[in-house]
Amino acid sequence: MSDTINFTIDGKDCQGKKGQSIIQAADDNGVYIPRLCYHPELTPGGSCRICTVNVNGRQMAACTTPVAEGMLIFNDTPELQDMRRALVEMLFIEGNHFCPSCERSGNCELQALAYRLGIMAPRFPYMFPQRTIDASHPQIYIDGNRCIQCGRCVRAAEELDGKNILGFIGRGPFLKIKASSSRGLAGVEIKPTDRCVQLCPVGTIIVKETAYRTPIGERQYDKKPIGAEIEGSH
Amino acid sequence: MAKPKIATTSLAGCFGCHMSVLDIDERILKLAELVDFDKSPINDIKRFTGQCEVGLIEGGCANAENVEVLRYFRDHCKILISLGECAIMGGLPAMRNGIPLKECLQEAFLNGPSVVDGMIPNDPDLPLILDKVYPCHEVVKIDYFLPGCPPNADLIWESLVALLSGKEADLPYELIKYD
Ligand code: SF4
Ligand code: FES
Numbered sequence: 001m002s003d004t005i006n007f008t009i010d011g012k013d014c015q016g017k018k019g020q021s022i023i024q025a026a027d028d029n030g031v032y033i034p035r036l037c038y039h040p041e042l043t044p045g046g047s048c049r050i051c052t053v054n055v056n057g058r059q060m061a062a063c064t065t066p067v068a069e070g071m072l073i074f075n076d077t078p079e080l081q082d083m084r085r086a087l088v089e090m091l092f093i094e095g096n097h098f099c100p101s102c103e104r105s106g107n108c109e110l111q112a113l114a115y116r117l118g119i120m121a122p123r124f125p126y127m128f129p130q131r132t133i134d135a136s137h138p139q140i141y142i143d144g145n146r147c148i149q150c151g152r153c154v155r156a157a158e159e160l161d162g163k164n165i166l167g168f169i170g171r172g173p174f175l176k177i178k179a180s181s182s183r184g185l186a187g188v189e190i191k192p193t194d195r196c197v198q199l200c201p202v203g204t205i206i207v208k209e210t211a212y213r214t215p216i217g218e219r220q221y222d223k224k225p226i227g228a229e230i231e232g233s234h
Numbered sequence: 235m236a237k238p239k240i241a242t243t244s245l246a247g248c249f250g251c252h253m254s255v256l257d258i259d260e261r262i263l264k265l266a267e268l269v270d271f272d273k274s275p276i277n278d279i280k281r282f283t284g285q286c287e288v289g290l291i292e293g294g295c296a297n298a299e300n301v302e303v304l305r306y307f308r309d310h311c312k313i314l315i316s317l318g319e320c321a322i323m324g325g326l327p328a329m330r331n332g333i334p335l336k337e338c339l340q341e342a343f344l345n346g347p348s349v350v351d352g353m354i355p356n357d358p359d360l361p362l363i364l365d366k367v368y369p370c371h372e373v374v375k376i377d378y379f380l381p382g383c384p385p386n387a388d389l390i391w392e393s394l395v396a397l398l399s400g401k402e403a404d405l406p407y408e409l410i411k412y413d
Contacts, residue, residue, distance in 0.1 A: 092323075096329075096331075096332065098319075098325070098326065098328075098329060099319065099383070099412035099413045100319055100325065100326060100383035100412070100413045101326060101329075102413075105412070105413040106413065111412055114412070115407065115410055115411070115412075118410070120322075120378070120379035120380070120381055120410070121316065121322050121323075121369075121371060121376075121379040121381070125372055126323060126324070126328075126369060126372070128324075128328065128331040128332060128366065129332075130332050131332070145332075216413075222408065222411075223407075223408055224407075225407055
Protein backbone atom coordinates (compact mmCIF):
# COMPACT_ATOMS: atom_id res chain seq x y z
CA MET A 1 0.00 0.00 0.00
CA SER A 2 1.39 3.38 -0.94
CA ASP A 3 1.55 6.29 1.45
CA THR A 4 0.36 8.74 -1.20
CA ILE A 5 -2.97 10.44 -0.51
CA ASN A 6 -4.98 11.82 -3.42
CA PHE A 7 -7.26 14.78 -2.86
CA THR A 8 -8.41 17.93 -4.65
CA ILE A 9 -8.36 21.63 -3.72
CA ASP A 10 -10.66 23.86 -5.78
CA GLY A 11 -10.69 21.13 -8.41
CA LYS A 12 -6.91 20.79 -8.66
CA ASP A 13 -5.58 17.23 -8.25
CA CYS A 14 -3.11 17.10 -5.35
CA GLN A 15 -1.00 14.46 -3.64
CA GLY A 16 -0.23 14.37 0.04
CA LYS A 17 1.64 12.10 2.42
CA LYS A 18 0.27 10.16 5.33
CA GLY A 19 0.46 12.16 8.57
CA GLN A 20 0.30 15.56 6.89
CA SER A 21 -2.26 18.21 7.75
CA ILE A 22 -4.28 19.76 4.94
CA ILE A 23 -2.20 22.94 5.14
CA GLN A 24 1.10 21.03 4.86
CA ALA A 25 -0.14 19.01 1.91
CA ALA A 26 -1.52 22.14 0.23
CA ASP A 27 1.84 23.93 0.67
CA ASP A 28 3.59 20.98 -1.01
CA ASN A 29 1.23 21.29 -3.95
CA GLY A 30 1.78 25.04 -4.33
CA VAL A 31 -1.66 25.95 -3.02
CA TYR A 32 -1.71 28.75 -0.46
CA ILE A 33 -4.31 28.49 2.27
CA PRO A 34 -4.36 31.77 4.25
CA ARG A 35 -3.17 31.31 7.86
CA LEU A 36 -1.96 33.26 10.88
CA CYS A 37 -1.43 31.16 13.99
CA TYR A 38 0.13 28.31 12.01
CA HIS A 39 3.89 28.19 11.53
CA PRO A 40 5.65 25.23 9.89
CA GLU A 41 8.16 24.91 12.75
CA LEU A 42 5.47 24.69 15.44
CA THR A 43 2.70 22.37 16.59
CA PRO A 44 -0.48 23.82 15.06
CA GLY A 45 -2.47 26.03 17.41
CA GLY A 46 -5.79 25.91 15.57
CA SER A 47 -6.95 29.12 17.18
CA CYS A 48 -7.25 31.85 14.56
CA ARG A 49 -9.48 29.92 12.10
CA ILE A 50 -8.15 31.93 9.13
CA CYS A 51 -7.16 28.62 7.51
CA THR A 52 -10.75 27.36 7.50
CA VAL A 53 -11.47 25.39 4.32
CA ASN A 54 -14.50 23.43 3.18
CA VAL A 55 -13.81 19.70 3.38
CA ASN A 56 -16.45 17.43 1.88
CA GLY A 57 -19.07 20.05 2.73
CA ARG A 58 -17.88 20.93 6.25
CA GLN A 59 -15.76 23.82 7.50
CA MET A 60 -12.49 22.61 9.01
CA ALA A 61 -9.24 24.23 10.13
CA ALA A 62 -6.66 23.20 7.52
CA CYS A 63 -3.78 23.40 10.01
CA THR A 64 -5.23 20.82 12.43
CA THR A 65 -7.13 18.48 10.08
CA PRO A 66 -5.15 15.51 8.70
CA VAL A 67 -5.37 15.16 4.94
CA ALA A 68 -7.23 12.01 3.86
CA GLU A 69 -7.82 10.04 0.67
CA GLY A 70 -10.46 11.47 -1.63
CA MET A 71 -11.01 14.72 0.25
CA LEU A 72 -12.81 17.38 -1.80
CA ILE A 73 -11.44 20.64 -0.46
CA PHE A 74 -12.51 24.16 -1.32
CA ASN A 75 -10.20 27.01 -0.36
CA ASP A 76 -10.58 30.03 -2.65
CA THR A 77 -14.35 30.57 -2.63
CA PRO A 78 -16.13 33.92 -2.14
CA GLU A 79 -17.73 32.67 1.11
CA LEU A 80 -14.48 31.48 2.67
CA GLN A 81 -12.58 34.57 1.55
CA ASP A 82 -15.23 36.81 3.09
CA MET A 83 -15.17 34.85 6.33
CA ARG A 84 -11.38 35.25 6.45
CA ARG A 85 -11.77 38.93 5.70
CA ALA A 86 -14.18 39.24 8.64
CA LEU A 87 -11.73 37.43 10.96
CA VAL A 88 -8.85 39.68 9.92
CA GLU A 89 -11.05 42.76 10.31
CA MET A 90 -11.94 41.63 13.84
CA LEU A 91 -8.27 41.31 14.70
CA PHE A 92 -7.73 44.86 13.47
CA ILE A 93 -10.58 46.43 15.46
CA GLU A 94 -9.91 44.41 18.64
CA GLY A 95 -6.37 45.73 18.98
CA ASN A 96 -4.65 49.05 18.38
CA HIS A 97 -2.99 48.62 15.00
CA PHE A 98 -1.47 51.91 13.95
CA CYS A 99 0.29 50.71 10.82
CA PRO A 100 1.85 54.08 9.91
CA SER A 101 3.92 54.09 13.11
CA CYS A 102 4.58 50.37 13.52
CA GLU A 103 8.11 48.96 13.18
CA ARG A 104 6.71 45.82 11.60
CA SER A 105 4.71 47.56 8.86
CA GLY A 106 5.53 46.05 5.48
CA ASN A 107 6.78 42.86 7.12
CA CYS A 108 3.65 42.10 9.16
CA GLU A 109 1.63 38.96 8.42
CA LEU A 110 -1.65 40.45 9.67
CA GLN A 111 -1.27 43.51 7.46
CA ALA A 112 -0.14 41.37 4.52
CA LEU A 113 -3.21 39.15 4.86
CA ALA A 114 -5.43 42.23 4.89
CA TYR A 115 -3.73 43.40 1.68
CA ARG A 116 -4.12 40.01 0.06
CA LEU A 117 -7.78 39.81 1.02
CA GLY A 118 -8.35 43.36 -0.27
CA ILE A 119 -9.54 44.96 2.97
CA MET A 120 -10.02 48.72 2.53
CA ALA A 121 -11.72 49.29 5.92
CA PRO A 122 -13.22 47.00 8.57
CA ARG A 123 -16.98 46.45 8.76
CA PHE A 124 -16.91 46.47 12.58
CA PRO A 125 -16.48 49.52 14.86
CA TYR A 126 -13.03 50.08 16.35
CA MET A 127 -12.74 49.15 20.02
CA PHE A 128 -9.52 51.00 20.92
CA PRO A 129 -8.90 48.72 23.92
CA GLN A 130 -6.59 49.46 26.83
CA ARG A 131 -3.41 47.43 26.34
CA THR A 132 -0.02 47.57 27.97
CA ILE A 133 3.62 47.71 26.89
CA ASP A 134 6.45 45.84 28.63
CA ALA A 135 9.67 47.71 27.86
CA SER A 136 11.55 46.46 30.93
CA HIS A 137 14.12 44.42 28.99
CA PRO A 138 17.18 46.20 27.52
CA GLN A 139 16.92 44.56 24.08
CA ILE A 140 13.35 43.35 23.57
CA TYR A 141 9.91 44.78 24.22
CA ILE A 142 6.32 43.57 24.06
CA ASP A 143 3.73 45.97 22.68
CA GLY A 144 0.39 44.51 23.76
CA ASN A 145 -1.49 46.96 21.50
CA ARG A 146 -0.57 44.85 18.50
CA CYS A 147 -0.92 41.30 19.89
CA ILE A 148 -3.37 39.08 18.00
CA GLN A 149 -3.19 36.23 20.58
CA CYS A 150 -1.98 33.72 18.01
CA GLY A 151 0.19 31.99 20.60
CA ARG A 152 3.10 31.45 18.25
CA CYS A 153 5.56 32.98 20.72
CA VAL A 154 4.33 30.74 23.54
CA ARG A 155 4.69 27.60 21.43
CA ALA A 156 8.06 28.70 20.03
CA ALA A 157 9.43 29.37 23.51
CA GLU A 158 8.36 25.93 24.68
CA GLU A 159 9.02 23.85 21.59
CA LEU A 160 12.01 25.52 19.96
CA ASP A 161 13.78 27.54 22.65
CA GLY A 162 13.02 25.01 25.40
CA LYS A 163 11.96 27.52 28.02
CA ASN A 164 8.59 28.47 29.47
CA ILE A 165 9.08 32.19 29.55
CA LEU A 166 5.91 33.46 27.86
CA GLY A 167 2.24 32.75 28.50
CA PHE A 168 -1.28 34.12 28.34
CA ILE A 169 -3.12 35.67 31.26
CA GLY A 170 -6.75 36.82 31.41
CA ARG A 171 -9.70 35.66 29.34
CA GLY A 172 -11.71 36.72 26.31
CA PRO A 173 -11.00 40.30 25.29
CA PHE A 174 -8.56 40.65 28.20
CA LEU A 175 -6.34 37.77 27.14
CA LYS A 176 -2.79 39.04 26.99
CA ILE A 177 0.70 37.81 26.45
CA LYS A 178 3.05 38.11 29.41
CA ALA A 179 6.55 37.17 30.41
CA SER A 180 6.50 34.65 33.25
CA SER A 181 8.13 36.85 35.86
CA SER A 182 6.73 39.51 38.15
CA ARG A 183 9.45 41.79 36.77
CA GLY A 184 8.15 41.28 33.22
CA LEU A 185 10.53 40.64 30.33
CA ALA A 186 13.48 41.89 32.40
CA GLY A 187 12.96 38.93 34.72
CA VAL A 188 13.22 36.14 32.11
CA GLU A 189 16.00 34.61 30.03
CA ILE A 190 15.24 35.95 26.57
CA LYS A 191 17.47 37.13 23.75
CA PRO A 192 16.90 38.64 20.28
CA THR A 193 17.91 35.40 18.52
CA ASP A 194 15.26 33.30 20.32
CA ARG A 195 12.66 31.83 17.98
CA CYS A 196 9.90 33.06 20.31
CA VAL A 197 11.00 36.59 19.48
CA GLN A 198 11.35 35.98 15.76
CA LEU A 199 8.11 34.09 15.09
CA CYS A 200 5.70 36.82 16.22
CA PRO A 201 3.77 37.55 13.00
CA VAL A 202 3.00 41.15 13.96
CA GLY A 203 4.78 44.01 15.72
CA THR A 204 4.24 42.82 19.29
CA ILE A 205 7.59 41.27 20.17
CA ILE A 206 10.16 43.70 18.85
CA VAL A 207 13.94 43.76 19.09
CA LYS A 208 14.92 47.28 20.07
CA GLU A 209 17.13 49.39 17.80
CA THR A 210 16.47 47.28 14.71
CA ALA A 211 13.44 49.07 13.28
CA TYR A 212 12.95 50.80 9.93
CA ARG A 213 16.12 49.38 8.39
CA THR A 214 14.47 48.30 5.14
CA PRO A 215 13.33 51.10 2.85
CA ILE A 216 9.68 51.28 1.79
CA GLY A 217 9.32 49.36 -1.46
CA GLU A 218 11.79 46.66 -0.42
CA ARG A 219 9.97 45.22 2.57
CA GLN A 220 8.68 41.67 2.47
CA TYR A 221 5.11 42.36 1.40
CA ASP A 222 5.55 45.64 -0.49
CA LYS A 223 5.50 44.12 -3.97
CA LYS A 224 4.40 40.49 -3.55
CA PRO A 225 1.42 39.26 -1.57
CA ILE A 226 1.80 36.91 1.37
CA GLY A 227 1.55 33.33 0.09
CA ALA A 228 3.28 34.11 -3.22
CA GLU A 229 6.31 32.14 -1.98
CA ILE A 230 4.12 29.02 -1.68
CA GLU A 231 2.26 29.57 -4.95
CA GLY A 232 5.53 30.33 -6.72
CA SER A 233 7.13 27.07 -5.61
CA HIS A 234 5.19 25.14 -8.26
CA MET B 235 -22.59 69.41 -20.04
CA ALA B 236 -21.36 70.85 -16.76
CA LYS B 237 -18.38 69.07 -15.28
CA PRO B 238 -18.93 67.10 -12.09
CA LYS B 239 -17.77 68.89 -8.97
CA ILE B 240 -15.34 67.59 -6.40
CA ALA B 241 -14.80 68.90 -2.86
CA THR B 242 -12.09 68.07 -0.34
CA THR B 243 -11.42 68.76 3.32
CA SER B 244 -8.92 67.96 6.04
CA LEU B 245 -10.43 67.15 9.45
CA ALA B 246 -8.04 65.76 12.10
CA GLY B 247 -5.34 65.12 9.51
CA CYS B 248 -1.91 66.52 8.70
CA PHE B 249 -2.59 67.55 5.07
CA GLY B 250 -0.41 64.66 3.94
CA CYS B 251 -3.33 63.16 2.01
CA HIS B 252 -3.89 66.47 0.25
CA MET B 253 -0.18 66.54 -0.63
CA SER B 254 -0.68 63.09 -2.11
CA VAL B 255 -3.55 64.43 -4.25
CA LEU B 256 -1.11 67.01 -5.59
CA ASP B 257 1.41 64.21 -6.08
CA ILE B 258 -0.51 63.09 -9.16
CA ASP B 259 1.77 65.71 -10.76
CA GLU B 260 0.85 66.87 -14.27
CA ARG B 261 -2.21 64.63 -14.24
CA ILE B 262 -3.77 67.41 -12.17
CA LEU B 263 -4.31 69.19 -15.51
CA LYS B 264 -6.27 66.18 -16.78
CA LEU B 265 -8.19 66.15 -13.51
CA ALA B 266 -9.06 69.81 -14.05
CA GLU B 267 -10.47 68.81 -17.45
CA LEU B 268 -12.59 66.09 -15.83
CA VAL B 269 -13.90 67.98 -12.79
CA ASP B 270 -14.39 71.39 -11.22
CA PHE B 271 -13.01 71.83 -7.73
CA ASP B 272 -15.61 73.12 -5.30
CA LYS B 273 -15.02 73.71 -1.57
CA SER B 274 -11.44 72.66 -0.92
CA PRO B 275 -8.24 73.91 0.74
CA ILE B 276 -6.53 73.41 -2.64
CA ASN B 277 -8.37 76.40 -4.18
CA ASP B 278 -9.36 77.98 -0.85
CA ILE B 279 -13.08 77.95 -1.68
CA LYS B 280 -14.73 78.06 1.74
CA ARG B 281 -18.38 77.31 0.90
CA PHE B 282 -20.11 74.76 -1.27
CA THR B 283 -21.51 76.34 -4.44
CA GLY B 284 -23.98 73.45 -4.81
CA GLN B 285 -24.19 69.68 -4.81
CA CYS B 286 -20.94 67.83 -5.59
CA GLU B 287 -20.35 64.46 -7.18
CA VAL B 288 -17.40 63.47 -5.00
CA GLY B 289 -16.12 64.52 -1.58
CA LEU B 290 -12.67 63.51 -0.36
CA ILE B 291 -12.27 63.44 3.42
CA GLU B 292 -8.84 63.50 5.02
CA GLY B 293 -8.57 63.00 8.79
CA GLY B 294 -10.88 61.57 11.42
CA CYS B 295 -13.16 63.37 13.87
CA ALA B 296 -11.32 64.74 16.90
CA ASN B 297 -13.59 67.68 17.75
CA ALA B 298 -17.13 68.99 17.28
CA GLU B 299 -16.16 71.08 14.26
CA ASN B 300 -14.78 68.00 12.46
CA VAL B 301 -18.16 66.29 12.96
CA GLU B 302 -20.04 69.33 11.68
CA VAL B 303 -17.85 69.67 8.57
CA LEU B 304 -18.14 65.93 7.89
CA ARG B 305 -21.94 66.06 8.10
CA TYR B 306 -21.93 69.13 5.86
CA PHE B 307 -19.90 67.16 3.31
CA ARG B 308 -22.27 64.20 3.56
CA ASP B 309 -25.18 66.52 2.78
CA HIS B 310 -23.43 68.08 -0.22
CA CYS B 311 -21.64 65.13 -1.83
CA LYS B 312 -23.18 62.23 -3.68
CA ILE B 313 -20.14 60.03 -3.07
CA LEU B 314 -18.01 60.43 0.02
CA ILE B 315 -14.53 58.90 0.20
CA SER B 316 -12.40 58.40 3.30
CA LEU B 317 -8.91 59.29 2.14
CA GLY B 318 -6.07 57.86 4.25
CA GLU B 319 -5.59 56.10 7.58
CA CYS B 320 -6.78 58.99 9.80
CA ALA B 321 -10.15 59.18 8.03
CA ILE B 322 -10.42 55.38 8.03
CA MET B 323 -9.33 54.53 11.58
CA GLY B 324 -8.42 57.77 13.34
CA GLY B 325 -4.73 57.38 12.52
CA LEU B 326 -1.99 58.82 14.70
CA PRO B 327 -4.34 61.30 16.44
CA ALA B 328 -6.30 58.25 17.67
CA MET B 329 -3.26 57.12 19.64
CA ARG B 330 -4.76 59.28 22.38
CA ASN B 331 -7.85 57.07 22.47
CA GLY B 332 -6.42 54.87 25.21
CA ILE B 333 -5.55 57.85 27.42
CA PRO B 334 -8.26 59.71 29.39
CA LEU B 335 -8.96 63.12 27.83
CA LYS B 336 -8.10 64.96 31.02
CA GLU B 337 -4.63 63.42 31.11
CA CYS B 338 -4.05 64.32 27.45
CA LEU B 339 -4.98 67.96 28.04
CA GLN B 340 -2.91 68.15 31.22
CA GLU B 341 0.11 66.74 29.45
CA ALA B 342 -0.24 69.06 26.45
CA PHE B 343 -1.13 72.30 28.20
CA LEU B 344 0.06 72.03 31.83
CA ASN B 345 2.82 69.49 32.36
CA GLY B 346 4.54 69.28 28.97
CA PRO B 347 8.31 69.98 29.04
CA SER B 348 8.02 73.15 26.93
CA VAL B 349 4.95 74.61 28.68
CA VAL B 350 5.34 78.00 30.41
CA ASP B 351 2.40 79.38 32.46
CA GLY B 352 0.14 76.68 31.10
CA MET B 353 -3.62 76.63 31.07
CA ILE B 354 -6.13 74.28 29.45
CA PRO B 355 -7.86 76.29 26.66
CA ASN B 356 -11.55 76.75 27.35
CA ASP B 357 -12.75 79.48 25.03
CA PRO B 358 -16.33 79.11 23.75
CA ASP B 359 -15.01 79.91 20.25
CA LEU B 360 -12.85 76.80 20.24
CA PRO B 361 -14.46 73.60 18.93
CA LEU B 362 -15.10 71.15 21.73
CA ILE B 363 -12.66 68.26 21.74
CA LEU B 364 -14.28 64.79 21.61
CA ASP B 365 -13.65 62.00 24.13
CA LYS B 366 -11.97 59.98 21.38
CA VAL B 367 -10.91 60.38 17.77
CA TYR B 368 -13.56 58.70 15.59
CA PRO B 369 -13.17 57.15 12.14
CA CYS B 370 -15.36 59.03 9.63
CA HIS B 371 -17.50 56.01 8.78
CA GLU B 372 -18.53 55.75 12.43
CA VAL B 373 -20.02 59.26 12.14
CA VAL B 374 -21.60 59.34 8.65
CA LYS B 375 -22.02 56.86 5.81
CA ILE B 376 -18.82 56.63 3.76
CA ASP B 377 -19.00 55.12 0.27
CA TYR B 378 -15.38 54.27 -0.49
CA PHE B 379 -12.08 53.95 1.38
CA LEU B 380 -8.61 54.71 0.03
CA PRO B 381 -6.07 53.54 2.61
CA GLY B 382 -2.49 54.71 3.05
CA CYS B 383 -0.50 57.16 5.14
CA PRO B 384 -0.72 58.93 2.81
CA PRO B 385 -2.54 57.00 0.07
CA ASN B 386 -0.41 56.51 -3.01
CA ALA B 387 -1.01 59.23 -5.65
CA ASP B 388 -1.60 56.54 -8.29
CA LEU B 389 -4.26 54.98 -6.05
CA ILE B 390 -6.04 58.33 -5.81
CA TRP B 391 -5.75 58.96 -9.54
CA GLU B 392 -6.86 55.50 -10.67
CA SER B 393 -9.80 55.48 -8.26
CA LEU B 394 -11.02 58.96 -9.18
CA VAL B 395 -10.78 58.31 -12.91
CA ALA B 396 -12.61 55.00 -12.54
CA LEU B 397 -15.30 56.59 -10.40
CA LEU B 398 -15.83 59.55 -12.75
CA SER B 399 -15.98 57.33 -15.80
CA GLY B 400 -18.27 54.80 -14.10
CA LYS B 401 -15.80 51.93 -14.43
CA GLU B 402 -14.58 49.40 -11.90
CA ALA B 403 -11.12 50.49 -10.66
CA ASP B 404 -8.34 48.05 -11.50
CA LEU B 405 -5.94 48.54 -8.62
CA PRO B 406 -2.61 46.70 -8.62
CA TYR B 407 -1.47 45.02 -5.37
CA GLU B 408 1.34 47.51 -4.66
CA LEU B 409 -1.05 50.47 -4.48
CA ILE B 410 -2.98 49.39 -1.40
CA LYS B 411 -0.92 50.00 1.72
CA TYR B 412 -1.76 51.05 5.26
CA ASP B 413 1.41 53.09 5.76
S1 SF4 C 1 3.06 38.29 20.98
FE1 SF4 C 1 3.05 37.88 18.78
S2 SF4 C 1 3.40 35.67 18.62
FE2 SF4 C 1 2.79 36.08 20.76
S3 SF4 C 1 0.56 35.79 20.78
FE3 SF4 C 1 0.91 37.97 20.42
S4 SF4 C 1 0.90 38.19 18.17
FE4 SF4 C 1 1.16 36.00 18.61
S1 FES D 1 -3.76 28.88 10.92
FE1 FES D 1 -5.18 27.27 11.27
S2 FES D 1 -6.36 27.99 12.92
FE2 FES D 1 -4.83 29.56 12.70
